Amino acid sequence: MDIGRNLLGESIITTRIESVVAWGREASLWPFVFGTACCAIEFMATAASRYDISRFGAEVLRFSPRHADLLIVAGTVSYKQAPVLKQIYDQMPEPKWVVAVGACASSGGFYDNYTTLQGIDEIIPVDVYIAGCPPRPEAILDAIVEIQKQLHDEPSGQVRNESFNGRIA
Amino acid sequence: MNDIEIITGKFPTAKVTEALSGQEIVMIEASDLHDAAVCIRDELDYVLLLDITAIDNLAKSHKCESRYELRYVFRSSDFERIMIIGLNANIESGVDTLCDYYATADWLEREVWDQYGVTFVGHPNLKRVLNHMEFAGHPLRKDYTITDAQFCTRTQDLLDEMEPLLTSREYSADRDNLMLLNLGPSHPASHGTIRTLAALEGERIVAGVSEIGYLHRGFEKSCENHPYNQIIPYTDRLNYCSALINNVAFAKSVEEMLGITLPDRGIFIRVILMELSRIIDHLVCLAAGLLDMGGQTNYWYLFNPRNDAYDFLSRLTGARLTNSYMRIGGMSHDFYEGWESDLEDILKKVEAGTIQSLQMVEKNRIFQDRLQDISPVSAQQALSFGFTGPNLRASGVAYDMRSISPYYYYDTFEFDVVTGSVGDTYDRIMVRFEEIFQSIKIIRQAAGTIPTGDISIKDHSIFLPPKERVYNSIEGMMNQFKLVFEGLRVPAGEYYGALEAANGELGFYIVSDGGPIPYKVKVRAPSFVHMAAYPKIIEGYQVADAILTLGSLNIIAGEMDR
Numbered sequence: 001m002d003i004g005r006n007l008l009g010e011s012i013i014t015t016r017i018e019s020v021v022a023w024g025r026e027a028s029l030w031p032f033v034f035g036t037a038c039c040a041i042e043f044m045a046t047a048a049s050r051y052d053i054s055r056f057g058a059e060v061l062r063f064s065p066r067h068a069d070l071l072i073v074a075g076t077v078s079y080k081q082a083p084v085l086k087q088i089y090d091q092m093p094e095p096k097w098v099v100a101v102g103a104c105a106s107s108g109g110f111y112d113n114y115t116t117l118q119g120i121d122e123i124i125p126v127d128v129y130i131a132g133c134p135p136r137p138e139a140i141l142d143a144i145v146e147i148q149k150q151l152h153d154e155p156s157g158q159v160r161n162e163s164f165n166g167r168i169a
Numbered sequence: 170m171n172d173i174e175i176i177t178g179k180f181p182t183a184k185v186t187e188a189l190s191g192q193e194i195v196m197i198e199a200s201d202l203h204d205a206a207v208c209i210r211d212e213l214d215y216v217l218l219l220d221i222t223a224i225d226n227l228a229k230s231h232k233c234e235s236r237y238e239l240r241y242v243f244r245s246s247d248f249e250r251i252m253i254i255g256l257n258a259n260i261e262s263g264v265d266t267l268c269d270y271y272a273t274a275d276w277l278e279r280e281v282w283d284q285y286g287v288t289f290v291g292h293p294n295l296k297r298v299l300n301h302m303e304f305a306g307h308p309l310r311k312d313y314t315i316t317d318a319q320f321c322t323r324t325q326d327l328l329d330e331m332e333p334l335l336t337s338r339e340y341s342a343d344r345d346n347l348m349l350l351n352l353g354p355s356h357p358a359s360h361g362t363i364r365t366l367a368a369l370e371g372e373r374i375v376a377g378v379s380e381i382g383y384l385h386r387g388f389e390k391s392c393e394n395h396p397y398n399q400i401i402p403y404t405d406r407l408n409y410c411s412a413l414i415n416n417v418a419f420a421k422s423v424e425e426m427l428g429i430t431l432p433d434r435g436i437f438i439r440v441i442l443m444e445l446s447r448i449i450d451h452l453v454c455l456a457a458g459l460l461d462m463g464g465q466t467n468y469w470y471l472f473n474p475r476n477d478a479y480d481f482l483s484r485l486t487g488a489r490l491t492n493s494y495m496r497i498g499g500m501s502h503d504f505y506e507g508w509e510s511d512l513e514d515i516l517k518k519v520e521a522g523t524i525q526s527l528q529m530v531e532k533n534r535i536f537q538d539r540l541q542d543i544s545p546v547s548a549q550q551a552l553s554f555g556f557t558g559p560n561l562r563a564s565g566v567a568y569d570m571r572s573i574s575p576y577y578y579y580d581t582f583e584f585d586v587v588t589g590s591v592g593d594t595y596d597r598i599m600v601r602f603e604e605i606f607q608s609i610k611i612i613r614q615a616a617g618t619i620p621t622g623d624i625s626i627k628d629h630s631i632f633l634p635p636k637e638r639v640y641n642s643i644e645g646m647m648n649q650f651k652l653v654f655e656g657l658r659v660p661a662g663e664y665y666g667a668l669e670a671a672n673g674e675l676g677f678y679i680v681s682d683g684g685p686i687p688y689k690v691k692v693r694a695p696s697f698v699h700m701a702a703y704p705k706i707i708e709g710y711q712v713a714d715a716i717l718t719l720g721s722l723n724i725i726a727g728e729m730d731r
Contacts, residue, residue, distance in 0.1 A: 034355055036362050036384055037727055038409035038490055041453065045479075045489075048472040063357040079321045080301035081362065081383045084355055110402070113315050113387035114308050115300065134409075134490055168322055 021156040025069070026148045027057040032068035032092065034085060036075030039102040039134040043074045046137040056144050065091040070147065071124075072140075076104035077117045086168045089124045094159045097151065099143045100126045103133040123168045125161040172213050172245075172252060179208055186255070189426045189662040189681075194240070194255045202256060203265045206241075210270050215243035215252055216552045218271035220665075221278060222678055222691040223258065223285040227311035230661075230682050237287055239264060240678065242665050242693070248568045253665060263288035273555035276701040284309040284389070294330060299382040299730060308390055315390050327366045330378040335368060340375055342368065347375065350712065354383045358461050358716040362726040365704060365715070372711045377704035381697075381730055388731040392690035396656030397423055397497050400690065405491040407692060407728040410453045411446035411671040413482075415728075416495035421576070422666025422677040423497050426659050427631060432623040435499050436577045440615045441512070442494070444608040448519055449478050450671035450723075451559075451601040451608075458598060458720030459530065462539055467526045474522040477515050484511070497657060498632035499625020512616060516609050523605050540595035544706040544718040551592060554702035558673025558695050560722055563600045564592030570669035582614045594714070597721035631657045656685030665693075672696055672723055696722075696729035 035043055046053050053059050062068040065088045077085055089098070100120055103109030106129045108118035120126060127150060128143045154160075170178070176195050177183045183197045183205075197205050209215045219242040226233035235257040243252040258264050266289040267274035278289040279298040286307035289295055297304065301321040306313055331349070335342060342349065348369045353359030362383035368376040388407065392400050404419045405412040417439050424430065431439070452475045459467035479489040485505060486492040494500055530536040546556070551564040561568055569586045571579040587603040589596025625632050629648040638645030661683035667676035673695030680689040699722045707715040 033357075037386075038406055041409055041490060044453075044457070045472065045476060048476070049469045050473065050476050061357075076384060076386050078301075078383060078385055079319060080324075080385065081354065082321060083323055084383070088355055111386045111391070113390055114313070114317050114319065115385050115387045116318075118318075136489065167320060 018156045022152050025151055029058040029070045030060045030062050030068045031058055031070040031072045032062055032065050034071060034073045034088060036077060036081065039074035042134040042137055043140060046140045051137040051141060056141060058144050066093065068092055069096050071096060071098045072101060073105045073120050074101040076111060077120055078115050079117055082117050082123055083168060085120065086123050097127045097147050098124060100129045101140060102130060102135050109133060123166040125164040175213065180205060189664040190428060192253065192664060194253045196255045199256045199258060199264050205254060206267050206270045209243055209252060214246040216246045217244040217555055218273045219244050219676060220678060220693040221274065221281055223281050223287050224680055224689055225285060225311045237285060248573045251665060258287050260287060263290045265290050266292040268292055272553045273698055299385040315394055327378050327380055331366055331368060331376065334376045338376060345370060360724060360726060363724060367712065374707050374710060374715060377707050379700060379704045381700055384726040384730040389690055392687055396685045397687065401495055402493045405493055408725045409490050409727050410725060411450035412490055412492050413442045413446040413494060414670045417443055418668050418670060418675045419677055420495045420497050421668060422664060422679055423659060425666050426664045426679060426681065429498060429626055431499060431626060433620045434622045435624040437615050437619040438500060438504065438624060440577050441612050444612045445478060447608045447671045448605050449475055451605050454723040455601055461716050461720045467529060470522045470526045474518040477518050481511050481515055496632060503624050509616060516612060520609060527602055540598060540717060541593060543594040543714045544710055546592040546706055555698035559600045559604060560597055560699055562587060563589035563596035565590055570674060576668060582611045584611050594718050594721040658683065658685050692731055694728035694731065696724045700724050700729050
């Protein structure tokens with residue numbers, strides 16, 4: 001007996017569970033915005049109507065790390081701020097992705113001094129780096145599309161970056 | 170008899186030394202500081218303590234009496250005059266605190282201790298304010314290497330400040346069943362980097378303690394390692410919502426040290442861009458503040474014209490936020506052709522957006538109930554906290570540097586100084602709304618009367634010569650070479666320059682040793698002093714009120730933490 005074919009016709013698509021999960025995640029990234037400085041102001045513009053981050057399904061900004069799967073680090077991270085960032089990253093459930101927005105988050109930028117962390121990748125793994133000081137809102141949107149492409153091809157049920165060793169334990 | 174003569178008459182050991190551009194520093198004995206402060210505050214009526222900073226003389230080219238000197242900058246009650254007091258600080262015995270006379274002194278002295286290691290005798294809680302708790306040493310000392318980084322592994326619990334505060338109010342966290350609530354530093358309404366620990370009785374805040382420094386980026390140390398023109402990009406990132414005002418404030422201070430003024434067209438361009446930046450700053454403050462209270466539509470209405478203003482700045486300067494458009498002695502280039510219609514178009518959009526937003530809130534019962542009579546700051550309190558700018562004007566004090574000590578032809582423009590009545594959160598928000606309209610008025614007048622001519626000075630030992638002179642004349646090429654490789658030289662001396670920025674009096678205390686790199690640059694940042702008052706003014710109100718109060722003070726972490 002072939003009930004499915006008769007009743008549902010072409011409304012059934014066969015696929016792999018991994019692809020369905022990736023497809024769902026892709027269109028509903030929930031960002032936690034760790035905004036500290038100038039880049040955070042540009043992130044505000046990215047979320048506002050002209051650039052409209054919701055076109056990419058990422059407008060559900062969560063300010064609890066436990067509800068988020070995309071950490072957007074927008075702004076300079078000082079050594080004083082570093083343990084806070086690390087704690088927030090640790091509180092996010094797997095799988096999670098990280099975007100370093102702008103020169104400071106990527107490398108410390110032109111703050112090569114006693115107080116500025118020389119790139120957040122010293123303490124947490126980063127998936128996409130965005131150039132700029134600060135980057136234009138389009139560049140932030142581009143990074144989100146880049147994350148979507150990455151996660152499309154990744155196995156869905158595994159912990160990412162297990163082997164990463166940061167400078168803060 | 171002027172004020173300085175009164176001081177020197179009272180303290181015979183006091184010596185007056187010339188600073189640059191007509192300013193004078195009264196050098197007193199450290200032991201006289203206490204009495205001098207009483208005289209300055211009570212007899213001479215200097216109401217604002219603007220800044221306290223130190224100078225480390227270790228790397229000076231000439232010999233100095235002692236390694237550390239302190240500088241105190243005061244402003245008079247008519248706001249027209251400043252007084253700079255200096256003294257040689259003995260690092261072992263320390264210097265008397267001024268906390269009892271000026272509330273502002275508390276955090277300012279903590280910062281001097283944190284950055285230079287000068288102790289203040291009698292300070293209630295002399296601990297670090299910008300650097301982290303595990304930090305060893307004092308980074309602004311000349312023998313501290315700029316890249317000498319120190320990792321931080323944990324945050325402090327702030328109970329060392331909270332417990333004495335509760336005890337002084339006869340509270341006990343356990344007995345009175347208080348809840349300690351930590352807000353920030355990573356909290357959407359704490360604007361990224363501000364941390365406040367609040368002790369709650371029910372929903373009411375009975376005591377608050379704030380911690381800053383999470384965005385300390387070493388601005389002042391970087392300044393001591395870069396020539397004057399290379400500091401301009403760093404100033405962009407002090408208050409990143411109005412970068413151009415910071416550019417101008419720094420450039421103007423250095424120009425005053427050099428004794429130069431810009432051609433009129435250059436001045437008008439600066440006025441137009443500063444007022445546009447003030448508008449942008451206020452738009453961001455209002456959009457974020459109203460978003461914090463749930464008024465999301467305001468966010469769209471106010472952010473859209475801001476984006477249009479950024480299109481104009483992008484076309485003009487090549488950047489949206491961090492423009493780096495100013496130079497010492499002028500600016501990088503003139504307005505483009507057709508700027509007038511672009512600018513007018515933006516002003517219309519800003520007007521429309523602001524009016525739409527105002528229509529939603531002005532007669533809105535929820536808006537009024539949530540903001541009126543929340544955290545009022547009286548005029549007297551505001552002055553003792555060191556408030557300036559819209560926050561001070563909200564308390565009814567009509568101090569606006571643009572009208573009280575006019576610079577850049579501000580006295581020829583017609584505009585109103587906007588003041589509030591009680592200084593509550595409502596007044597602080599509404600003053601900013603109205604100031605947007607006043608800035609539009611100034612821009613229209615300046616754009617209508619802008620003269621033609623040069624935009625920058627012609628002295629090419631300060632300002633780069635035009636390219637055709639660099640390529641076609643030996644003198645032009647030498648000017649270019651010397652300016653690029655060495656940088657411009659500022660005569661040895663000290664100077665405090667300030668102007669009315671979006672958040673209040675933005676001052677630069679610059680010390681030059683005669684070289685191409687400043688010996689020291691200290692920023693008098695309005696947000697730093699406003700933040701120091703924040704934990705005091707939220708007491709007695711609810712957590713939800715405290716969030717809105719923070720938004721209304723418009724704390725910009727970049728200039729606060731530097």
